[in-house]
Amino acid sequence: MTQPVLSVRDIVAGYGEMTILxxxxxxxxxxxxxxxxxxxxAGKSTVFKTIFGMLKARTGSIHxxxxxxxxxxxxxxxxxxxxxxxxxRNIFPELxxxxxxxxxxxxxxxxxxxxxxxxxxxxxxxVLRRKGxxxxxxxxxxxxxxxxxxxxxxxxxxxxxxDEPSIGLSPMMVQEVFSIIxxxxxKGVSVLMIEQNAxxxxxxxxDGLVLELGRTRMQDRAQTLLNDPRVGQLFLGGVIExxxx
Amino acid sequence: xxxxINLLMAxxxxxxxxALVAIGFTLLWQTSxxxxxxxxxxxxxxxxxxxxxxxxxxxxxxxLLVGLALSMLVLGVLFKxxxxxxxxxxxxxxxxxxxxxxxxFLKETVKEVYSAEASPFPSFLPGGNLNLLGAxxxxxxxxxxxxxxxxxxxxxxxxxxxxxGRQMQATAQNxxxxxLLGVPVERMIMYTFLxxxxxxALASFLISPxxxxxxxxxxxxGLAAFIAAIVGGFNQIRGAIVGGLLLGVIDNLAxxxxxxxxxxxxxxxxxxxxxxxxxQGLMGRAEERTV
Ligand SMILES: Nc1ncnc2c1ncn2[C@@H]1O[C@H](COP(=O)(O)OP(=O)(O)OP(=O)(O)O)[C@@H](O)[C@H]1O
Ligand SMILES: [Mg+2]
Numbered sequence: 001m002t003q004p005v006l007s008v009r010d011i012v013a014g015y016g017e018m019t020i021l022x023x024x025x026x027x028x029x030x031x032x033x034x035x036x037x038x039x040x041x042a043g044k045s046t047v048f049k050t051i052f053g054m055l056k057a058r059t060g061s062i063h064x065x066x067x068x069x070x071x072x073x074x075x076x077x078x079x080x081x082x083x084x085x086x087x088x089r090n091i092f093p094e095l096x097x098x099x100x101x102x103x104x105x106x107x108x109x110x111x112x113x114x115x116x117x118x119x120x121x122x123x124x125x126x127v128l129r130r131k132g133x134x135x136x137x138x139x140x141x142x143x144x145x146x147x148x149x150x151x152x153x154x155x156x157x158x159x160x161x162x163d164e165p166s167i168g169l170s171p172m173m174v175q176e177v178f179s180i181i182x183x184x185x186x187k188g189v190s191v192l193m194i195e196q197n198a199x200x201x202x203x204x205x206x207d208g209l210v211l212e213l214g215r216t217r218m219q220d221r222a223q224t225l226l227n228d229p230r231v232g233q234l235f236l237g238g239v240i241e242x243x244x245x
Numbered sequence: 246x247x248x249x250i251n252l253l254m255a256x257x258x259x260x261x262x263x264a265l266v267a268i269g270f271t272l273l274w275q276t277s278x279x280x281x282x283x284x285x286x287x288x289x290x291x292x293x294x295x296x297x298x299x300x301x302x303x304x305x306x307x308x309l310l311v312g313l314a315l316s317m318l319v320l321g322v323l324f325k326x327x328x329x330x331x332x333x334x335x336x337x338x339x340x341x342x343x344x345x346x347x348x349x350f351l352k353e354t355v356k357e358v359y360s361a362e363a364s365p366f367p368s369f370l371p372g373g374n375l376n377l378l379g380a381x382x383x384x385x386x387x388x389x390x391x392x393x394x395x396x397x398x399x400x401x402x403x404x405x406x407x408x409x410g411r412q413m414q415a416t417a418q419n420x421x422x423x424x425l426l427g428v429p430v431e432r433m434i435m436y437t438f439l440x441x442x443x444x445x446a447l448a449s450f451l452i453s454p455x456x457x458x459x460x461x462x463x464x465x466x467g468l469a470a471f472i473a474a475i476v477g478g479f480n481q482i483r484g485a486i487v488g489g490l491l492l493g494v495i496d497n498l499a500x501x502x503x504x505x506x507x508x509x510x511x512x513x514x515x516x517x518x519x520x521x522x523x524x525q526g527l528m529g530r531a532e533e534r535t536v
Contacts, residue, residue, distance in 0.1 A: 052425065054421075054424070054425065073427075074424060074425050074426070074427050075427035075429075078426070078427050079427075084425060086422075086425065090419070090421075090422045090425070091419075091422070092414065092415045092418040092419055092422070092423075093418060094414070094418055095411065095414055095415065095418070099411050102408075102411070103411065103412070103415055103423075103426050103428070104426060106408075106412065106426050106427045106428055107426065107427030151426075
């Protein structure tokens, strides 16, 4: 049996007095794409914030490559090879594109050659090189997402958490982002992704999990979830979804 | 005409000082949502640190250094630790109100401890007049202007060209994401308070030789910096510079050509005009914050 790259056990967390995660438990296997689906407000983004040390886990544990990272600060997680691309726009609008990119290397340990990593990332995302001196706020929504992804790749992560990457992007840009995610998997990077666009996301995923009211409702192969009528009805544009929407 | 050029020069000199104070004001707002209503008093206090140091017999350069260091300690570190950190937990408004209280406290303390009288303050810049093609130009105005602008350029260079500076900008623009990337956000915020303290100290050393050191000297200065920051867009260093210079020039010209009595009202007119016609400020963008 291969060890999971990320293992989340019985996490309880929330905001202030409010509890959002009630014992969330799941695994991410190395080299896979795992998609998290679930209704709005289920706590999907909250799980990511808790894994990445932005929200305190009250109980439970999180292990990354066998190391206990429960409540570890972002800086440490980045150095260990974990990265996080949150929902929405997460750039520094008034800094130029290159400076935005460079800030992805803040947490690097001394032996990482950042200029070389930047060069490699620019090679993969030529649009960022072309617009390197432009203020990041002037990029299109899709280009900003690419910048965020590129920035998170600067430290050569082994696991990427990415929250709703396709939201607000043009269909072509969504395809671009999904193909980057597949490319990462091909290089051995594991990806844990939250997606509203559940069907397209599950189609490129190996595993999937359904989160509801802060608990893991199902965890299975993505294909199995795609064929599951309950999942279909609730999240893949089935009857109930259409009526309630 | 000559008079006009002199007024313009004097205006630019005061304006450059306003700009220093307004930049500090803007930086505090950007990185820590602190609206510092004691900013004017922050300019008044460092002069008294220097006067105290001179009184115990220190030479001027040393006294200025001591004044700068004490300002960074008291108006930077202690201000943040003892007032901003505890109050910000309760919100932006309670903190703003506390800074109003602080401004009164600082004024009264200086009045009690030092004196209610205005004290002359030595200038470290060259003074006198320059005769240029038959015209007389105040060297002091020019040197204040040049010195302040050099300080601003140095600050801008630090903020844009060094990694620490860019981490500070990142913290100001999006503290949540800065933290995600491993930027030591708390330390960057502390640096901002130190920079603000250095800016107000510098402003103090530049303006006190002209307008004397007095416990009430911060009242007009604070208002001017506040207006300059808003006129410039409140969230922009560039804006604070333009706002400061504009205000300094208008202020001086209005005093000479309109009336000294209305002098105080002119900046307010400028403020009202900007709020009515360009609420995001001359250089500002509409504020947009991600949640
Ligand atoms: N910063 C916050 N403070 C307080 N409550 C929050 C905060 N962020 C989220 N919540 C609440 O926590 C619950 C879960 O939010 P979360 O963002 O994790 O949901 P989600 O599954 O990602 O939903 P969506 O599909 O809308 O992104 C929601 O009820 C939300 O209102
Ligand atoms: Mg979410």
